[in-house]
Amino acid sequence: MKNKRMLPIYLLTTVTLAAAMWVGALPQSAKAAEISLVNMANWTVYSGLQAPEGLRIPESIELLKDTPYYANPDDPNEKAEGVFAPQTVRVLKGEASWSVNSASQWQIDTMYGPRWVRPFMWDIAITKPDTIMLTEETPLYQSQNDQLESVASLSPQEVQVVKIEDKWFVGDSRIGKAWVQIHTTWLGDLWIHIPINRIGTVQPIFQRAHYNNEPYYLEVGTALQDNDHTGVNQLADGRLRNGDYKIIAELTTVYDRSYLVQTADGDKWVRGAGTIISETNETVDLKVETPLLSDVWSTDNQELAVLKAVTVTAFETIQDPFNGTWDHVRTSQGTTGWVNKHRAEPENAIPVQWKIRLMGEKMQFRYPGVNFSVQKPNLLAQTVTALAYWDEPSGEKWVKIHTAEGSVWVTFSNKDRIQVPEATLQIEYNERHLGYVTIIPQGQDLTLFGQRNIGYRSDDGTDFLSVVQLASAFRYRSKQDDYTHSLSIDKGDYMFVLQAGHREARIYWHDVPERTVQLSQPPIDSSGKWYLSLHDLSSLFGLSQDNWQNPDYYSLLEKDYTVELGNFPTKVDANERFELQAWLYEQWSTRKGNLRMPALLSIEEEGAVPSSSPNSLQEKFGSEEQANTVWYRLYASRTLVPGLHRLNAVLRVGERIVWKQAFSVEVPK
Structure with a gap:
């Protein structure tokens, strides 16, 4: 076309995304795992509160009008602590969906400490990016009018921003465009009209990450177009094989992000951050039995050794959202491998010596939630010896039991029963009547x-x-x-x-x-x-x-309960205090702010004046917080004179009587 030509890539601010450009770059901290994803049009908005990250979460925002602020993110709107006048504030955390929500939460740094604001997106401004990355061939215009003929085009490259229209990030999420004035070395300052979801900035980073079958793209524009989070990667040029890679750059838009990864076949763009591998130099105390594994990426890990009561040095770590921290360690013998305290004996397991009646089939685990290398058949219902118990933070209750082939871990349900010899009653929480x-x-x-x-x-x-x-x-x-x-x-x-x-x-x-x-x-x-x-x-x-x-x-x-009758004692020796004991299995989780009304067992004699303070005690075993089943051992005692006594065992919740059972006990003279 007349007067129209393709400009070369050596503009004043042009950079090449080669690995050599990022050798001197400072490391960037690992990105937090995303909470959820919102798929829209041909781009993806990552949601959840996150730290500043390029355009996606800007480092500062300008409040354009009086803005209420709050001490906590869940404070109601009418309970604001005060109001900030228009000003620029530093962002500590922001919602990654701020660019598509009318109002979003921002945690900002203030003279009062961290505070929360909820401005509408059209009531804020963000700092103009110094440069943006053009992801496709882009026409250039003399003015903000794309109905006129363009004067030239630019191939994909990074360009210097001179101006950008006010509130450029507020637009139709599918087709919204913004005018950006950029500097060229040949024609001076010209205008481009590009989709909001293609206005992106590139930052050099240096980070190792593990990928497995991750779709990759030769062009960042293609990566941004392909919404791979739906499971369909129509535009992907290939996939990264299972392995560790170097991330050398990150592109962010107000909606999305993409990473440039070094591979043996050249640099590729990917959508996901992978599993970040961070360097460290820390000692790790392994107090309990912990397997040293050759690999963390396969399901059939090779066990190099079993470590216990040793200190090892970690030189790499991985934060696994499902299994916690993996440490790549070196032992005193020079052996290297991976350890994870969540895939080992629990350090805070409580040792016991109990008989437990398992009421159904149980899967056998070497450690809580960790399968054997070779899966063993399920244990059938039977009475076993319990060696320890542990409350998993997720709420599951685990019991370590003895078997003919060694100790294993099984889950405990509220149908299983602890059978210590002195227990008379078994009491189950009846959730159906709740x-x-x-x-x-x-x-x-x-x-x-x-x-x-x-x-x-x-x-x-x-x-x-x-x-x-x-x-x-x-x-x-x-x-x-x-x-x-x-x-x-x-x-x-x-x-x-x-x-x-x-x-x-x-x-x-x-x-x-x-x-x-x-x-x-x-x-x-x-x-x-x-x-x-x-x-x-x-x-x-x-x-x-x-x-x-x-x-x-x-x-x-x-709360209601079902009481399973046991064998009540019929005789008690003289000068001994008569006692009843029971195990209570309660499906109740005492979260912060909860006030639990306890269930108490008492012994009352027919015809006697009821005591206002019966001798009843309750002992808790394990955690009450976020537990699926909470164990309580209930005690009741009474002093009996020689003779025949007609007694009642009574279970109360507060003053409400839940259950009552008559029985007789003889005390010899």
């Missing part, structure tokens, strides 16, 4: 699931809830007696009775009086709703409290 309600404050009022009023919050911060409404929510029956001015609440064999003006509640089982308990304050009878404090209601209904999801809300949970 009920719950969520209390949401709205001003001074308390609502049930935010829908209808169920109570109020007093001036001193005490919550009062309607006994009648709460009973209905948990499927209790309520009956008011206008003559005695009392209220009875019952479900099954359990009942409690309140009387207006009286600071006590009467407990019944099978309609027989059991005990009288003191309340923190008398019930308040208002329009037949009968209000009690949250503390008293939790005790009478046997409710636990969960408020981990939102500090302003809380849920009340009802």
